[in-house]
Amino acid sequence: xxQLQESGPGLVKPSExxxxxxxxxxxxxxxxxxxWGWIRQSPGKGLEWLGSIYYTGSTYYNPSFKxxxxxxxxxxxxxxxxxxxxxxxxxxxxxxxxxxxxSTVTVDYxxxxxxxxxxx
Amino acid sequence: xxxxxxxxSVSGSPGQSITISCTGTSSDIGAYNYVSxxxxxxxxxxxxxxxxxxxxxxGVSNRFSGSKSGDTASLTIxxxxxxxxxxxxxxxxxxxxNYIxxxxxxxxxx
Numbered sequence: 249x250x251q252l253q254e255s256g257p258g259l260v261k262p263s264e265x266x267x268x269x270x271x272x273x274x275x276x277x278x279x280x281x282x283x284w285g286w287i288r289q290s291p292g293k294g295l296e297w298l299g300s301i302y303y304t305g306s307t308y309y310n311p312s313f314k315x316x317x318x319x320x321x322x323x324x325x326x327x328x329x330x331x332x333x334x335x336x337x338x339x340x341x342x343x344x345x346x347x348x349x350x351s352t353v354t355v356d357y358x359x360x361x362x363x364x365x366x367x368x
Numbered sequence: 369x370x371x372x373x374x375x376x377s378v379s380g381s382p383g384q385s386i387t388i389s390c391t392g393t394s395s396d397i398g399a400y401n402y403v404s405x406x407x408x409x410x411x412x413x414x415x416x417x418x419x420x421x422x423x424x425x426x427g428v429s430n431r432f433s434g435s436k437s438g439d440t441a442s443l444t445i446x447x448x449x450x451x452x453x454x455x456x457x458x459x460x461x462x463x464x465x466n467y468i469x470x471x472x473x474x475x476x477x478x
Contacts, residue, residue, distance in 0.1 A: 294371060295414070295457055295469035310466055344413055353402040353461040354419035361413050 250275040252345045252359035260339075260366050266332040270345030270359060277326045278303045283348040286319060286330045287355070290341035300348060301328055335366045372396070372458055372470035379476040385446040388473045390458030391439060396468060398439040402461035405434060405443045408472075409454045417456075418443060445475070453477045 256268035270284070277284065285300030285308075299309040299319045307319055318331045332339060343364055347357040373391040380386040390397070390405075397403055403421045406414035416425050418434035421441060431446045441460070445452055458470040 294471050295459075297467040297469070308465065311464065352420055353400070353467065354404040354416060354459075355406075355414075356416050356419070356425060358413040358415070 250347065250357045252347065252357055254343060254345050254359045254362040256362060256364070258363055258365060260335055260364060261368050262336055262366055263334055266330070266335050266339065266364060266366075268330045268343055268345070268362065268364070269327050270329070272326045272328070272347075277321065277328065278323050281350045283308075283350065284319075284321065284328045285346050285348060285355075286317075287344045287346050287358075288339075288341040289344065289361070290338075292338075293341075296341075298330065298332070337366050340364065340366045371468060372460060374456075374458060374470040374473045376471075377474045377476065379478055380445075380448045381478045382448055382450065384448050385444060386448060386475065388443045388445075388456055388458075388475070390441045390443070390460075390470050392441075392460055392468075393439055395464070396439075396460040396462040397436065397441050399463050400461050401436070403434065403436055403441040404459045405432075405441075406457045406459070407452075407454045408457065414457060448477055450477050 251273045253271045260266045283300045286298040289295050301307045301319045316333045321328045342361040344361045345359040346355045401421045405418040408414040421436045422434045433444045456473045
């Protein structure tokens with residue numbers, strides 16, 4: 249059974265960079281059948297897809313976040329990461345890592361989520 | 369890109385059927401058969417219930433079914449049970465290669 253687990257700081261200061269890591273277990277992060285991505289959820293904006301990466305390193309971003317978000321892959325550690333620059337209080341949310349199967353456009357596996365608060 | 373439109377809340381008695389609507393545009397729901405539905409209990413991550421408009425992942429009860437007409441998708445829960453009380457979100461792929469969600473519907477079992 250595929251499992252995803254987020255990790256990273258729960259508190260980030262305004263204007264700094266948010267960095268999160270997702271560790272994948274129970275399956276190969278190098279699988280050609282998967283895209284790996286990040287989704288966040290806040291009371292004000294609901295669920296928002298941030299970006300995804302394929303095992304080849306190809307990345308795909310939500311146009312609303314493209315200038316601030318970077319998703320990267322470390323196959324040796326079975327991890328992928330999210331970096332979001334110049335954060336503000338509006339970026340306070342629960343951040344989920346997730347898997348999208350190659351065969352369609354959906355999210356079939358989610359991490360448990362990690363709360364990130366932006367505050368000085 | 370705007371979020372998909374869902375009713376804020378829907379309720380029903382045990383055993384009844386309820387339907388949740390999800391309205392988009394010709395650039396998202398109307399453009400592709402890539403509509404998904406997720407169930408979320410408080411404090412938990414969302415769980416996939418329906419994908420590709422009508423398909424159920426392995427392990428999801430056949431009491432859950434999906435459909436689509438034009439720019440509107442629907443999720444029907446038949447034989448409503450107490451455990452179905454949760455928030456439900458729809459999602460769709462878009463013509464701008466984006467992935468958007470609905471604002472969520474709270475389902476209450478009376």
